[in-house]
Every structure is written in C-alpha cells, then in structure tokens.
Amino acid sequence: MVLNYIWIAFFIAAFVIALCRLIFMGDTEVFPAIVNSTFETSKTAFEISLGLTGVLSLWMGLMKIGEQGGLVNALARWLSPIFNRIFPDIPKGHPVTGTMFMNISANMLGLDNAATPMGLKAMQELQQLNTKKDTATNPMIMFLVLNTSGLTLIPMSVLLYRAQLGAAQPTDVFIPILLATTVSTIVGLLVTSIYQRINLFNRTMMLFLFGVALFLAAGTWGVASLSRVQVELFSTTLANVLLFTIIVLFIVSGMLRKVNVYEAFIEGAKEGFATAVRIIPYLVAILVAVGVFRASGGMDVLIGAVAWCVEACGGNSDFVGALPTALMKPLSGSGARGMMIDAMTTYGVDSFAGRLACLFQGATDTTFYIIAVYFGSVGIRKTGHAVTCGLIADAAGIIAAIVIGYLFFG
Numbered sequence: 001m002v003l004n005y006i007w008i009a010f011f012i013a014a015f016v017i018a019l020c021r022l023i024f025m026g027d028t029e030v031f032p033a034i035v036n037s038t039f040e041t042s043k044t045a046f047e048i049s050l051g052l053t054g055v056l057s058l059w060m061g062l063m064k065i066g067e068q069g070g071l072v073n074a075l076a077r078w079l080s081p082i083f084n085r086i087f088p089d090i091p092k093g094h095p096v097t098g099t100m101f102m103n104i105s106a107n108m109l110g111l112d113n114a115a116t117p118m119g120l121k122a123m124q125e126l127q128q129l130n131t132k133k134d135t136a137t138n139p140m141i142m143f144l145v146l147n148t149s150g151l152t153l154i155p156m157s158v159l160l161y162r163a164q165l166g167a168a169q170p171t172d173v174f175i176p177i178l179l180a181t182t183v184s185t186i187v188g189l190l191v192t193s194i195y196q197r198i199n200l201f202n203r204t205m206m207l208f209l210f211g212v213a214l215f216l217a218a219g220t221w222g223v224a225s226l227s228r229v230q231v232e233l234f235s236t237t238l239a240n241v242l243l244f245t246i247i248v249l250f251i252v253s254g255m256l257r258k259v260n261v262y263e264a265f266i267e268g269a270k271e272g273f274a275t276a277v278r279i280i281p282y283l284v285a286i287l288v289a290v291g292v293f294r295a296s297g298g299m300d301v302l303i304g305a306v307a308w309c310v311e312a313c314g315g316n317s318d319f320v321g322a323l324p325t326a327l328m329k330p331l332s333g334s335g336a337r338g339m340m341i342d343a344m345t346t347y348g349v350d351s352f353a354g355r356l357a358c359l360f361q362g363a364t365d366t367t368f369y370i371i372a373v374y375f376g377s378v379g380i381r382k383t384g385h386a387v388t389c390g391l392i393a394d395a396a397g398i399i400a401a402i403v404i405g406y407l408f409f410g
Contacts (some may be wrong), residue, residue, distance in 0.1 A: 006368075006387065010289035014296035021297060033295045041291035045283035049276050056272035059117030062250045064268025065261050067095060069253030075101060082208050086189070087139040088198060089129075096125035100143055102246070107365075108151055119147060119370075120275055120377045127378040135382040136375060138196045141389065142189075144374055148330075148390040149188035150365030150397065151181050158358045161341060165349040173355055176404045177362035184364050184397030192389045275377050282376025286368050290331040299324060319402050321346070321353030326360040326398045330367040330391065337361065356405040363397035 018034055021027040067073075075098030083090065083097045090096060099122040106115035126140050127133065136144075155177045162170035193200050254261040293299065307320040322343050329336040343357035367390040375383060 007285065007289050010293045013298050014292040017298050017301060018296040030296060034292050037291040037295035038288050041287040042284050044291075045287045046280060048287075049280045049283055053273055053276040056117045056120065056276050057269035058272070060121060060272030060275070061265035061267075061269035062247060063099065063118065063121045064271070065254040065259065065264045066098075066250040068259045068264050069250065069255075069257045069261075071098070071250060071253040073098065081204050085200065085202065085205050086193075086198065087142060089137065090126075090139050091129075094125075094129075096122055096129075099125060104146060104151075107147060116373070117272065119143075119374060123374045123378050124271075124275070127380075132382075133378075134380060136380050136384045136386055140375075140380070141384055141386040142192050142196065144370060144386050145188045145192045145389045145393060146185065147374070148365050148367040148370050149181070149185040149393040150363065151185040152177070152362060155181075155358075155362040158340075158362050161337075162344070162349060162358060165341070165344050167349045172408075173358045173362070176355075176359050176401070176408050179404050180359055180363035180397055180401040183400035184393050187396035188389060188393030191392045192385070195385045195389060278379075279373050279376045282372040283369075286372040287332065290335065290368070294328075294335070299327060302327060316406075318352050319356055319405065322356035322360060325357040326401070329360060329364055330394050331369070333366040333369060336366070352405065352409050355409050356401065359401035359405050360398060363401045364394045367391060367394055 014034060018030045021030045073093070073095050077093050080092050080097060083100070084092055087097075087100075099118060103115055103118035103122055106118055122143060123140065126137065126143065130137050130140070155174065158173065158177065159170050162173065190200070192198075251261055254264060303320060303323055306323060307317050310317045310320065325336050325339040325343060328339045340357040340361045344351075344354040347353040367387070371383060371386060371390065375381075375386075
C-alpha cells in the first residue's frame with residue numbers, strides 16, 4: 001500500500017512541477033523530456049531484466065545443486081541459533097536460512113552478481129512458507145530490510161571510481177563508508193525488530209553482534225594499513241576467490257551426495273529464467289516513475305528546497321552538493337552512481353561534496369529497486385512495513401554519512 005502511494009506521488013509531483021515550468025518559465029521542453037523518459041526507462045528496465053537472465057540462470061542452477069547436495073541445509077543448521085532470533089517465524093533448520101546467509105554474505109563482499117540471484121532464491125523459499133501469497137511476511141520484510149540497508153565490507157566500485165577520477169587517496173573513504181553502512185544496517189535491524197516485536201537483547205544476539213563488531217574493526221584496521229594498490233588487489237582477489245570457491249563447493253557437495261549435478265543445474269537454471277521474466281513489469285513500474293520525476297526537474301526542486309532550509313536555519317550547506325546521490329540511491333543504483341560521478345567531477349574528486357557523495361553511494365542500497373525485484377519475483381503486492389523500515393534505514397545511513405563526512409573531511 002505504501003509503495004502504491006509513493007508510485008502515484010512520483011507521477012503527480014512530476015506533472016505539477018512540469019506544468020509550473022511550462023506556465024511560469026515557458027519551458028516547452030519539459031513535457032517532451034518526461035514522455036521520452038518513459039520510453040527510455042521502460043527500455044532500461046527490460047535491459048536490466050534481460051541482463052539478469054543469464055546470471056539468475058547460473059546461480060539458481062548452482063543453488064539447486066547446493067540444495068540437493070546438502071550444503072545449504074548444513075549451513076542452515078549452523079546458523080539456526082542466530083537466524084532463529086532474527087527470523088522467529090521460520091522453522092528451525094529450514095534451508096532458506098542458508099540461502100539468506102549466502103545472499104547477505106555476498107552483499108557484504110560486494111558480489112552483486114551473486115547476491116541478487118541468491119536473494120531471489122531465498123525470497124522464493126520464504127514464499128513457500130507464506131500462507132497469504134500476495135502479502136509480505138515478517139521474515140520477508142526483515143530479509144529485505146537487511147538487503148536495503150546495504151552493509152558492504154568492500155565498497156570496491158566506489159574506490160575504483162575515485163581512482164579513475166584521479167583521487168589523491170581513493171581509499172580514504174573506506175572507513176567512513178564502513179561506519180555509515182553499519183549504522184544503516186543496525187538501525188534497519190532494530191526498527192524492523194520493533195515493528196515485528198522481536199527481542200534482540202539476549203546472550204546469543206549480543207555475542208553475535210559483538211563478534212561482528214570485532215570482525216569489522218579488525219578488517220577496517222587491516223585494510224587501513226594497506227596502500228591503494230594493495231587494497232584494490234586484495235579486494236578483487238578475495239571477492240573472486242570466494243565466488244569461485246562457492247561454485248566449486250556446490251559442485252563437490254553434489255558429487256559426494258551422488259547428485260546428477262548437470263540435471264540439477266538445468267532444473268535450477270529454468271527457474272532463474274522464469275524469475276527474470278516475472279520481474280519485468282515491476283521493474284518497468286518503479287523505474288518509469290523515478291525517470292518521470294527526475295525528468296520533470298523534481299529532484300532539482302527537492303535539492304534546492306533542502307539547501308534553502310539548511311541555510312535559513314544557519315546550518316552548513318556544504319553537504320547539499322552531494323545530496324542528489326543520497327536521494328537517488330533508494331530509487332536507482334545507476335542513477336545514484338551517475339550523481340556520485342557528477343558530484344566528483346563538478347566539485348572535485350577530493351572535495352567535501354565529492355567524498356560525501358561516495359559515502360552516500362556506499363552507505364545504503366537501492367530500496368525501491370530491491371523491493372520491486374524481490375517482492376515482484378514472487379508476486380507480493382502488499383508490502384507491509386517493508387518500505388517504511390527500509391527508508392528509515394536509508395535515512396539513518398544518510399544522516400550517519402553526513403555526520404561522519406564532517407568528522408573525517410569537514
């Protein structure tokens with residue numbers, strides 16, 4: 001229901017802003033631009049789905065091997081003490097636990113191509129436990145919020161863009177991004193737990209969170225001690241080694257269980273192809289709405305209003321130059337990436353706005369895109385509190401990025 005209202009709001013706001021530009025400014029190009037954006041974003045949505053088809057087929061096939069080989073079930077049993085507390089409605093030891101863990105791990109390591117298929121597979125398994133097939137369950141919402149909070153240990157793409165644009169020290173945003181995305185994830189977890197009345201204050205969860213914090217601190221210290229070239233080499237090598245190790249482990253587990261791995265792969269790959277087709281309408285819907293709002297100049301109006309309010313209150317508005325990245329990130333990953341690059345080229349790659357745009361890019365994930373793809377893949381229309389919790393996590397990440405940006409670079 002919330003997504004429905006937001007979708008309508010995009011179109012109405014775009015129409016009102018465009019009409020004002022036409023009447024008061026004589027801008028005759030605004031409506032053609034809006035109409036053109038509907039065609040362009042529709043094409044983009046289809047191309048994204050088409051691009052996902054091969055990757056989805058590959059990873060759905062591998063996941064099927066992992067299931068039949070028992071690897072997913074083993075992982076689920078190992079993680080059950082933690083996941084039983086975060087997802088109390090999921091039966092203990094259910095295979096979906098292992099799939100969700102692999103998705104979250106892939107996101108943390110920046111393995112986007114692996115994370116999305118694993119996430120869609122997890123959502124399909126959660127849908128099997130759902131008694132109301134058009135309504136999101138609590139585990140679905142919690143899983144989605146953990147995805148939208150964007151916890152990433154290795155923001156490789158951001159570091160590479162900074163290197164390409166000639167940053168003096170491309171890795172100087174690494175620790176700030178890690179801190180901001182951690183805040184976003186913790187807030188998302190807490191807010192969703194409050195909505196779902198989940199008690200996280202128990203010994204198991206406290207030990208787990210302490211262990212995660214310790215791991216993050218050790219990883220941050222280790223990466224901070226490396227040079228830019230070493231960080232890039234380490235991150236790229238680690239990601240690819242882990243990715244191929246997962247593939248080999250799936251195949252080996254199937255062989256040990258005497259599974260026909262080829263037939264299992266084909267069976268899973270067919271599911272991946274069907275999933276890619278199912279998400280096309282949902283992607284078209286959300287991307288067209290975002291494109292229309294952006295083409296109308298609505299994003300520029302919003303940025304200008306924020307800058308005016310901050311300055312009127314006597315605040316420092318240096319962060320406003322990077323704000324388009326923050327506002328675009330929940331709507332479009334590619335759009336936010338473009339805004340980040342624009343901020344770095346406009347203000348300077350090592351400027352405050354340029355660095356802050358990188359923090360915004362790494363602090364959260366594309367909330368509406370993830371909702372459209374994940375829920376759309378299983379036909380969920382009633383999203384419950386998913387949008388609210390996801391946007392609260394996004395807001396926490398944005399605020400944290402601004403505060404941390406001033407602390408590190410202000």
